[in-house]
Ligand SMILES: Nc1ncnc2c1ncn2[C@@H]1O[C@H](COP(=O)(O)OP(=O)(O)O)[C@@H](O)[C@H]1O
């Protein structure tokens with residue numbers, strides 16, 4: 159059945175007030191007052207449509223419109239909404255032939271100049287959102303032994319913010335983030351960060367979500383609920399809640415859908431009665447009535463002949479869609495089910511591999527699905543791409559699958575992806591982890607979830623990394639016990655602990671390290687035992703729980719000595735010294751730091767060496783031995799510069815400034831505070847930047 163002759167895309171019905179509010183926000187954005195708006199409402203109520211109306215209004219005014227999808231629950235990348243939007247921008251930018259890129263400042267100017275993301279990597283000075291790059295499929299070449307995700311993530315957030323602001327300086331920008339109920343929590347944190355900093359820009363962010371989908375999981379609030387709560391405390395957004403259409407509006411929508419004014423009242427009554435004015439439901443019911451032959455506007459006397467007495471209109475959206483699907487042929491249903499397993503979007507090649515249908519049959523099936531307005535073709539660059547006409551359709555199809563069938567289909571999709579992407583598996587690890595976990599292929603699920611966890615970790619998406627690591631452990635637990643399996647668990651637990659350490663989730667961190675320790679004991683793996691004790695020691699140290707910190711660090715030191723692990727030894731002794739420093743035992747602290755230094759030197763561990771220099775600088779400063787302090791600081795300076803660690807470097811400059819200030823050498827102090835400012839700017843270290851300015855001002859006031 160081809161609807162196209164009967165069914166029309168309806169004009170926008172109602173929504174005058176909402177559109178007016180959006181246009182006002184657009185006006186003030188255009189005059190330099192950016193903002194954010196949340197459009198909420200149930201599935202099919204018209205959230206996406208409303209923003210598309212705004213887009214159609216705004217584009218002729220010279221506004222740029224970028225869209226980001228949220229597909230996290232289907233196994234896609236953390237930060238996808240932003241990656242999408244930025245990709246769209248860079249793609250266009252390339253087409254627009256680097257015109258006028260001088261006027262663009264910051265990283266974007268550079269990218270515009272060299273013409274693409276791939277070149278971002280070559281910019282080594284720290285303005286690159288490394289985490290995003292990793293998710294965008296560029297494997298991070300620069301391997302750091304330890305990455306402090308919190309530091310790096312803040313830096314990345316600031317860079318993305320600056321990127322968005324510089325894009326908006328070319329042309330005012332509407333950033334559309336659809337279906338945020340399915341966004342990853344890392345994106346939501348980034349969104350929060352950005353929303354706090356766009357008040358004086360020409361950026362309008364439009365977000366949609368379905369309140370009914372903000373469910374708790376594992377006793378934790380949905381990440382979007384948290385984000386909204388935080389943002390509302392700071393009054394960072396406006397809201398629009400979409401309600402269902404009333405009777406008159408439903409009638410108008412039906413008229414518009416059928417391109418007729420003469421809609422018989424019983425038909426409107428029936429439609430309104432069933433749908434209660436949900437626009438998507440209205441469309442589906444009308445389609446269903448057309449399919450049943452109830453409505454045929456091509457027949458002149460249709461209105462008179464209309465007999466609704468035996469019209470079987472289902473009561474729910476689910477039923478109406480299910481009924482429409484039941485009318486399809488077997489091949490089309492098969493294609494639709496596998497498509498729904500892939501996700502809201504799917505490509506021809508994956509679908510074909512997974513369905514194992516021949517090309518022609520599959521193309522016919524896809525045509526049938528398009529004609530039934532269940533899916534539509536998307537303009538992809540070099541792949542044939544499709545998407546469900548509405549997310550509800552995908553949900554109904556997917557939810558109708560039995561558990562056994564779902565498992566089988568996920569496995570097929572996973573295998574198809576694995577085959578098709580065998581050259582670039584790292585691009586699809588999240589998808590593979592998701593499909594093989596759902597497919598209960600535990601061997602592969604474990605393998606890919608682990609890699610997905612690593613990738614998310616590198617992309618500074620800590621919660622997502624933890625989720626994938628948990629998935630990996632769940633899968634490993636389903637496999638037969640073996641040494642290899644336990645060793646993998648050990649590595650995963652260690653990474654989970656690290657993530658918690660850097661996200662200051664102390665309690666969870668201790669939990670993971672305890673599990674790690676138990677496993678390491680069992681495996682008699684002393685290196686990992688030492689690492690677990692050491693890491694717990696560091697956590698207790700951060701929590702100022704000195705006794706526990708000492709016990710754990712000393713156990714770590716003992717084990718590391720036994721196995722002659724100088725790297726571990728350096729790090730543990732340094733931690734031990736830190737405690738003495740904080741307790742005010744400066745002599746003892748110096749002794750520990752010097753000991754740590756010599757271990758780190760024999761291990762060639764330049765990161766710990768640099769840290770020891772800073773520590774020694776700090777302690778000598780506290781002792782009033784300023785010259786010695788500065789001597790150590792400048793030793794660390796050289797190392798940090800060589801390592802490209804501008805974050806720590808800024809801290810050192812600040813400390814050197816402090817040391818000069820203490821001595822009353824104000825000129826010198828200013829010199830270093832200014833270095834601190836410059837370096838902080840380079841590394842997007844906002845906290846130290848603020849400190850730098852404040853300290854500078856203070857010293858100037860005294861001069
Ligand atoms: N006010 C409206 N007037 C006419 N059609 C509408 C209206 N709101 C939504 N629709 C149509 O209903 C369908 C569902 O709308 P959509 O924006 O996709 O819903 P949501 O994003 O809230 O799930 C779309 O086909 C859309 O064009």
Ligand SMILES: [Mg+2]
Pocket residue numbers: 205206207336337
């Ligand atoms: Mg929508």
